[in-house]
Amino acid sequence: MKLTGAEIFIECLKREGVKTLFALPGGVVLKIFDMLHQQKDIEVVLTRHEQGAGHMAEGYAKATGRAGVCLVTSGPGMTNVITALADAYMDSVPLVCFSGQVPTNLIGNDAFQEADNVGLSRPCTKYNFLVKDVNDLASTIKEAFYIATTGRPGPVLVDIPKDVSMEKADFTYPNSVSIRGYNPTYEGNKWQIKQAAEAMMKAKKPVLYVGGGVVFSGASQELIELAELTQIPVDMTLMGLGAFPGEHPLSMGMLGMHGTYQANMAVHYADLVVAIGARFDDRVTGKVAEFCPYAKIVHIDIDPTSIRKNIHVDIPIVGDCKAVLRELTQILKATVNGEQRELRKAWWDQIREWERAHPLTYQQEKDGPIKPQHVIKRLYELTKDRDPIVATDVGQHQMWAAQYFKLSKPNRWLTSGGLGTMGFGFPAAMGAQAAFPGRLVLCIAGDGSVQMNMQEMATAVVSKLPVKIIVLNNRFHGMVRQWQDLFYEGRYASSYLDTTPDFVKLAEAYGAVGLRAGKVGELDDVLKEAIAVNGPVIVDVPTHPYENVYPMIPAGGCNHEMILEDPPELKNKQLGGAAKATPEGKDTILTA
Template structure:
């Protein structure tokens, strides 16, 4: 069967089980788009910006566990999608990006809309390919999906020159992949797993430190079994939320810079850290030299380069989280008894004391300004029975969502962790909605970050993606403002968003629904109305401008050195700020 390069691409995508592509056309990929237009098996979602296409592919991948796919043109098309590739690389998201390239004869000649796609993407992809011969295209695509989804997942780029997309050859779909030098280890070393089991049985103050690797390996059930079998408390990273039920009695919530008091204290004072699918990033470790000074460390990760990269590890186990946990649980089931649980009673007593001493808290007055924590809490309480998928942008609202929205299952939490990309949340939510048209998908955003990719509302409306966007609107780049208040004497250098748009009118301009809750008493009714709408909705919630996220570990601090509330001088400053409830003309509080 002779096919041209564009047809080969489409056939390979079908064979890989791809259903949806997020894409934006341009000159060198017109042949590919023409072929896509003539087929009915693949759904092409036309985005308004290539960064949006990349984030949608990420959201699709995070919600499904499968590789997300995006297609962009050469030059600026490629440079625009780089942010999404870097984001996916940092957070280990399986993604295959196809980029167009000028004809092979013009590569290196500064042709119109030429960019060095391979050079640009090399630092932020797991691997990349430049296809120079149409005969290599099918195998390259097969290898791209294999690399993206195996081992530690990540983004892979396939760069297709215009002439390759148009050339013809005999199509043969590869049935297998063998890449020299790339053989991920899935089975952990049995002796090391046995050593880990023995350490767990002896530990008096153990802690489970759980990252996003548990989600992508599908190891949530095995993690729950391990925690319940051993009665060990569970700390989750930002990327690991949902891997363990947030309302489970063994859950201590999120740890790290804005983690719960009990999660960070338990980590610091533990005698055994069992890290599973986590990479000991700086937002978790704090001051590395004083991280968990009394603990032995077990580290389970499929990526051998992540082990001992930041922290000394006593028992390293390279392998897939699901596979390793199954074997670990099998050993522990035959060994764990009431003696271990009795051994840890003082530990749990201490944890509950920490929990009671400094719980997550805020003060919501019935007639006062709306607190952002209250919005997230009510959104959670009103939707938790619907098992929603929750996406966030980056900033204060992201941390409040992580603290107050208790995820019960994996693959329900879409957020940008490692790169911290403002503008991620809305397109990622759309990607998840495309994968699950009947599901409730929520996007919790800030008024600053939602404007980064606001243009994708057109994509949501045209493609009937009923994402519900809840904007915590404080008319600031909130996290920047918080740091300026705490560490820069309150000088709001380029953080005050003085000309925030009317988001209700903006939604209506795109053909979506816009709602606003100006008062505490209005919030529930507005949220219920938004959820009931059969289409995309923006809910604008003006919130108290100067609310800060606590606990907070200052940069360079240790996990047990948390700031728990505003310092006295900041409280005095805030007490002098106007607390007038906003009216229809002033949609945010003013200082």
């Protein structure tokens, strides 16, 4: 039996186990949407913007470990989803995006809503396809899912012209894929793994530096087993949070620009750094020439192009984190004994001293402005028994969430790391909620970031996705303001948000629930009420407008050169208001 391209598209998604599709229609994909409307196996979540569709697919992928799928139309539909593709590419998220295209005979003729989808997406996808023949559609979709989910995961685009979706062909779906030149290495080199084991045995001051690759490879248990066997401290990147339990005694939390004091000091003074599924990005390394100056470096990564890309590596191991850690642990089991642990006693004494000297801390006055750290700490304490999925937007609130919300399991942390996309958090949370309807899904947002995809509240209400958004409302682009205070003499150029909406009324306008905690004493009750609501909620929490994220490594600084608190001139900022730069460059205090 011959099927149309649209029918082939749906059958392929079914064969790949796709249950949820995030999509927004347009002229050239109407045949596909018409066929989707006539079937019941795949739920179509109608988004209000294509960027939202892409981020929802990312959230779905990060929460499930499976490929997220979105469908957009040609032209502006494609240009709108580019941000999500770039975000997924930077964070190695398995995503398959289908875009509509003008009929094949019009490609290149500047037809209505035509865009060069392949050219636009080439820099921000792992691979992309333009399907010009309906007979190639099924095999192309099979290859797209294979490429997106194998090796180092990433986004793949499949561009489908209108005529291809309407023409007919015999449907056969390949059982396997073989792509010349694409053969990811899963098993690490045994000699190099043995070298890594020997280095770990000899090291007096070792550190495990853990990235998001551990999460996507499903290697969390292998990591825990290795760390507990060797008693080596664990540093996590922003993307690696949850790969190792945050409250585990071996965890030192996040490292990098806003990492903990002990995590950054340990990686700087270590004599061995074992990087696992991490890519040595600039937010971790700081000044590259002085990163880990005393350490031998082992790097385990499935992507060979990531190894020695930014940092010289002494022992490179190309392979899947799960497979390599399993073999590494087997070697170490036969050799690790109490002698190594005694060897590192002084190292652990030093780490605990750093931890005591400069812990993560804040001061919350009973009747003072609400500190954002306090909101996240209380949210964590009230929800940790529910094993929530936590999404964030990008900015100060993201860093505080990384510091104070202790993730205990992988696939619970959804954030934009590499691209740093404001507006990511809310749609990503919705994608996770679509995957797990019964789970508690939280979105920690800032008043600036959350407005960038606020239109998706309509999607949340209509699709019954009960995400809880907690807005840390300081009336600033907070991270921009922090840098302006520290490095631009307090000139708030375009960082003050003097038109922040009433988020309670905004939620109600969409048919959702809006709540506000204006005082410290109201916070717990409001958070509990939000969690109990069977539907999407916005919790507006006005917070201290001048609170800054510390520790902080200034751009170009070394890991041990952290700013730990506000300099004296910033400590005198008025607590109850927000400052706005006047045209004359002077600060005017506006009462909250």
